[in-house]
Amino acid sequence: MLCPPRRSAAATRGPSLRWRLTRRPRRMRHPAARKPLPPHEEVQTLPHYLVGEALDGILYISAPPTARSMGLTPLLGRAPEGWWWTATPRLLMGQDVLVPDLAGWRSGRPEPLPPGTFIERRPDWICEVLSPASAKLDLGSKLPRYARAGIQHAWVINPVNRVLEVFRLDHERWVLRRAFVGEECVRAEPFEGLELALAPFWLPG
Secondary structure, three states, X not given: OOOOOOOOHHHHHHHHHHHHHHOOOOOOOOOOOOOOOOHHHHHHHOOXXXXXXXXXXXXXXXXXXXXXXXXXXHHOOOOXXXXXXXXXXXXXXXXXXXXXXXXXEOOOOOOOOOOOOOEOOOOXXXXXXXXXXXXXXXXXXXXXXXXXXXXXXXXXXXXXXXXXXXXXXXXXXXXXXXXXXXXXXXXXOOOOXXXXXXXXXXXXX
């Protein structure tokens, strides 16, 4: 019996080996990296439930504390005559974006703006409600920036210690005018003619 002709190894492996040797590797496609935005523009990309602020080229992101939300609600809509105020406005100050917990304008409401729009008009009064997470930024960075912007009045509310500090601007420096400790209702500048409730801010002792 004749043996079948022997096939070479190359013939046995056939074109599949050559295909494996000559096939070019696929290039994996990755999404292009998003070009970083300046911090004051990055603020606008955040979801609505987060507060974004840009200060000195740094982006700060936070969530509103419960005490802040509970305390601000009774104040909204109670601005004295000749004033307009709103919660968490986005104030554009040059390349900085600051979001005080409350801000007021003495000459009435600024022109209507879509939600989330920056406000360039300087307020006459701001209020910050401290929390353990925000106190360092509020006191160490934001208050001095408000002073440089020429805002005339500032309130700082400490819900844990139940303290309201009332400041007035004097040559770009804050001067403490009065401190209210543990009081549930106050009349404080620049709203001496209106009694405002502080009790909703206070945390259980």
